[in-house]
Amino acid sequence: MQLSNSEQEFLELYSDSEYEKPSVTVDAVLFRLKDIDTGNYRKLPQKKLQVFLVKRKFPPFKNQYAVVGTFIDLKNDIETSLKLCVKNKVNAQNYYYEQLYTFGEKQRDPRTRVISISYMLLFNQKENLENGEWFNIDLREDNHQLTENDAGYVFTKDIHLTLTGETEKLENHLKITIEKTNSNTNKKIEIVSSNIAFDHINIIYHALDRLKNKLEYTDIIFGLLNEKFTLTELKYSYEEILGEKLLDANFRRKTAHLVLPLNEFTKEAGHRPSQLFKANYNLKNKDID
């Protein structure tokens, strides 16, 4: 990885601006699980998955909601740009993050060619974010259609993603097409209609999908929980993201290796006190990309 003298010379001559360059942004999809009180002193709060959006102050898409993002800074690494952006725009510093996907379709941004490197960020409820709003996420799938042929299949479905904030309800409709042939897999996402800026609903959908998939084989869930939690809280968290009910007894056994019991219990809850647990990070819950 060392350069020879002649190579060094060449570098001096190298002109950086010979070809046109695209703009590059980092865009971050921020998630949390919010406790929704039930109003019943016995009942536990329900978990609701939320995404944090900010209202754009300038065109394009002025006054529309968007995910947190910025043009990247040449002086900083991508992840440093991400962290600075999140610090400056929403004033948050403690979160789990991972890279999602890089979007670069020609027409993404009406201004010019923009490539977006997207990240997923997970927050617990202690973090207070500024300059934006948390939106409840409701996902509904429709119109599943499978056409098989001898080279593979074509699968399509409709996605309805409703984002509900304090005052606004943002409806978004996507159409997914997965084309599998002899030699290729092609996943296309078409935005049928969207009430948020750019193709950001697409990015949010990708993040949701990744979150769901990673639940099953990693310990990513702990990014959304406080340090101490009950097993029922953990179960509600899984259920909210997966969109299905789980059996309690089995859930406890399956997740036993993911958690460590503490010698602390909840109280004043109108029912038997429950033991608190913390995450048990170990290598088996591998999180390797």
Added chain:
Amino acid sequence: MQLSNSEQEFLELYSDSEYEKPSVTVDAVLFRLKDIDTGNYRKLPQKKLQVFLVKRKFPPFKNQYAVVGTFIDLKNDIETSLKLCVKNKVNAQNYYYEQLYTFGEKQRDPRTRVISISYMLLFNQKENLENGEWFNIDLREDNHQLTENDAGYVFTKDIHLTLTGETEKLENHLKITIEKTNSNTNKKIEIVSSNIAFDHINIIYHALDRLKNKLEYTDIIFGLLNEKFTLTELKYSYEEILGEKLLDANFRRKTAHLVLPLNEFTKEAGHRPSQLFKANYNLKNKDID
């Protein structure tokens, strides 16, 4: 997603060149499984995983090997740029591909700030590539070390990646550090020494890792096989990539739902003829990113 008139006006004024932009490349890691003849008329060929590298004609890293890549073209989508690049540089058109990861550390490229969007491409043996060479991949892991603390753990290991071509043997040494804490997972890859250009060994390692992981829960393997294959061929393919032997009887049962039997058999092989199969693409082998 429609723009108002005043937004349209703003766009006219928008200056594209107000801030410095990074350069962006697409880099493609090309894999295939090569049949290595055993010289014994009874024995089946062994499968060897290979990566395709091209020798750089210009600085930086002149005369060193690199993965196939190009600066992206503002006129085209990322994936179109990728396809054009692969067509032009190595003259290939039939392959499976998927996006891997986007690298953007400040020091990746000695010339200027370069962000690399990396892809993995899978070829079968029928494809003849030009202007480069296939290298055998040998991977060895070393020095596994796990230090646990109450907030998580730190895991390190050494990776030795040897790439063997017709005339050259390229040795590469990486050090992986996975730091897991309360609120974060941090995977660092340090290049201790490398005989190929840029940080490309890093990209290759990522591709290998992804390939291995995806073997277990998708039907990605078929991207490396010809249309028709025997079950033993399929088994050898898994074994070569996973780096471990599998039990034949169990393998047949487990992969039964992945394949469709054909009414064709191999012959003149010095042993019982074997039935040929083709991929059975179905939705259960989900390949959703």
Added chain:
DNA sequence: ACAAAAGTGTTCCAAGTACACCCATGT
């Protein structure tokens, strides 16, 4: 005959599924 791959059958064990049941608490 025999070496190699092709293919089947069987036993054992681990883990997931479904469900019944009891416990502890605050109002």
Added chain:
DNA sequence: ACATGGGTGTACTTGGAACACTTTTGT
């Protein structure tokens, strides 16, 4: 007392692991 969550036990099912065994071919 009772609603609610906390927590355990058990019978059943499914699928993977290990391994023994038979079949078929070309030389």
